[in-house]
Amino acid sequence: MTHMLPRLRVWTQRMTGDWMIWSGGIVLAILALLTITLGLNPPASAQTGSLLLRFQPPAPGGYLLGTDQLGRSMLARVLAGAPWSLGIALVATTIALAIGTPIGLIAAWVPGWPRRIIRMLVDTVIAFPSLVIAVTVIALLGRGFWPLAMVLGLATWPIAARVVYAEAMGIMKRDYVRAAVLAGVSGPLVVLAHVLPALRPTLMTMFAFTFADMLIAESALSFLGLGVPLSAPSWGNMLSDSREYMINAPWMLFVPAGAIVLAVVALNLVGDGVTARVRRSGGRA
């Protein structure tokens, strides 16, 4: 009787998980495509504009997303900004996961002092507002794509490490892992062959959510003037520009804001979709 109901719930969860992954994934794929094609080779209207054409509101026939205070096309600019914002976020996420995952695994695998030290280190750093660190370091070391990406990545790896640590600890309690250990399989091999594959869904969701966080962080820093060089059309810079002209040209705010929200929501969809899928199949089907 009551065993009927879980099946219904599983069905709705399955559908929920999958459509989330699909819709989020398609949006991200489109964004990636636009970034690679148009973003890296933006039309000239991203950089130069005619002052005669400043503050054009979005019009279907003319400038689709309007123009900014220098007459530059918002559409072109937001596309040109994509490689900056998305690129920095991508690099930062990769750095964070590349450092955090091994460290989290080590903490989970090696008990005793290594685990204690890593845990204390990670807990301490996580408790501290990362933006504060980032802001300070950037100010001193300079702006730009790579400095920003590295600072963000280095400020975030502890969070990745903590998540990997918690998940790995759970995975190591599973019977098949314990069986492997008892059978005498060497430590690193157990980790590589058993723990790591089981971590795949976690890594995927972490990637999605961290990417979103890094995107937000980059744009926040650029907004504060502490991110990419001020001339670069990163979305954060565009937001910062829009502040002065909020009365004249609200679309200057909406366009970059929309781009950021679109990317973040798509990433959250993918992340939550994978989570739902994992919950449904207790592992990852």
Added chain:
Amino acid sequence: MTRSRAIGAALGRRGIELLILLFGISTLLFFLLRLSGDPAAVLAGDEADPETVALIAARYGLDQPLGVQYLRYLGSVLTLDFGNSLRSQTDALALVMERLGSTLLMAGLALVVTALVAVPLGAWIGARPDAGSRHAVNGIVFVIQGIPGYIVGLLLIQLFVVELRWLGSIGNAGPLSWILPAVTLASFLAPKMVRVIAANTSEAMAEDYIRTARATGASDWTLLLRHALPNALLGATALIGTQFAFLMSGSLITEVIFAWPGFGALLIASVERLDFPVVQAAVFVIAILVSLVNAVTDVAFSLIDPRLKGATA
């Protein structure tokens, strides 16, 4: 382990973490400053001539060997002597402390707003998570969660200040001016809170103890409010502790957007101006604040959660 000893142990741990944090931060700042070039030149500013730079070097002991500098530095940190602001020549620490109140005010208001919104909404969604209306609201919350907090702030300004002209957007000018900054800062936390509370509530409602309570004649309201919600909120409150750092990051940007006279805005301004003593003092205060909040959350938890109250019978 009795409760007081458990609390003592937790506080001790937090204390050690704080010391490590402070030590780490100081060292980081120390070396950062020297990495970015001649610190004396940095402190002197762009337009200074070589003589001024040399004077500053001497004054701050920057011509000493690195090891000596480091030790003197640590010493001054231990005595909480951060020097004077390079800009206003007043004590850096005092400057920061002056602004602390405003930031805490806004953070407190944001927490209140978050609680007022997230608890009822989360409970409502969690009570009947399969109903259509809940799905719709869930979707809305999901999208709002995707809007970064500071963009919410900008959008709110666009709407209420520019378009509707109902509110101002500058600084601390009485309770009306508190609304937008508090709501903006709350938007950093609230969507996630709603989802966590909703998830916890629906989980709690499916537990066996709800069935037991219902078998004693409890109404749906009672089950939700007096049985499920206390369990749900327990988990959610833990989240606030971990999100405090996030809240601090959020208040940095929010203060800048609304020109709120908090120490986040001070930090940003000082960073831009490379007013190093103030930056250092501010970072320190943040570290202590965060540790304090974590310690308080730990203690509060052990008081609230009966399972942590220490074994008796």
Added chain:
Amino acid sequence: MSLLSVQNLRLGFPKAPGAPVVLDGIDLEVAQGEILGLVGESGSGKSMTALATMGLLPPGAQVLSGRITLDGTDLTDLTERDWRRIRGGEVGMIFQDPMTGLNPVRSVGSLLGESIRRHQSVTKSQAADIAEAALRAVGIPAPRARLSAYPHQLSGGMRQRVMIALALVNAPRIILADEPTTALDATVQAQILDLLRDRLHAAGGLMITHDLGVAADICDRIAVIYHGRIVEQGRTTDVLRAPRHPYTAGLLSAVPTFAGRGTRLIPIPGQPPGPTARRIACSFRPRCTHATEQCAAVPELIDNVACHNALQPEGAL
């Protein structure tokens, strides 16, 4: 004069796929001061009977036909409000798992107090006294101090006693117990069963279990349920000593006993049909060693047995 009377109760999930019918015409009577055992496998529908008597059916479940009467009051068409008066007041229920059945953030006293003040108009301190008495009645030492205890501070046996106290505290007219000892250790089981035997006899009780031993221990009469129908019922000693339905006989020979070491356990082959299976012939037929052509028709409950080829009271066929 029966306390609880279930008449031709049919219960199912009409809107679920397959429209499963969980109870297909159950008749039960529990007399005052008597303990009736409802014995069956998981999925036989026994828990549903109790839940229906409390109005606690899971979402989607509906009473399709039949009546449940408690001391003359018809329980089939009650409003939610009426049910809230009955649950915990006139009818008390004890559930299976004491480890998860008590709210971890509420003290024992507050749980009891809530139920007491809901059904009796007493002050807070009077409620505390009643709660203390209830705890004492279920054999919990130092009951006053225990009022402020939280579930995690109590052992499994203690927690089940608390659950029992919760069911008894408002002196209900009948007590329903759904596998109350299944989740407990063997030694604790015996203690709890003693307690239950005492308390359930005070009013009247419906004991749901899959364990024949438990039924033998405390039930005055038992009813055996299979695929949503009663296949045999009667005084416990009669039924267990001389079962007349092949299923009951099968259950008994599948139970390991200390007597007859070296004798084979004879499990009943096959599986019981699910709730979506249609009831055209005798449900037990596929697994029955005594089936004949008559069994193509659903057997009615005649003389307390629902079988075309009921075993004679003497034991052999």
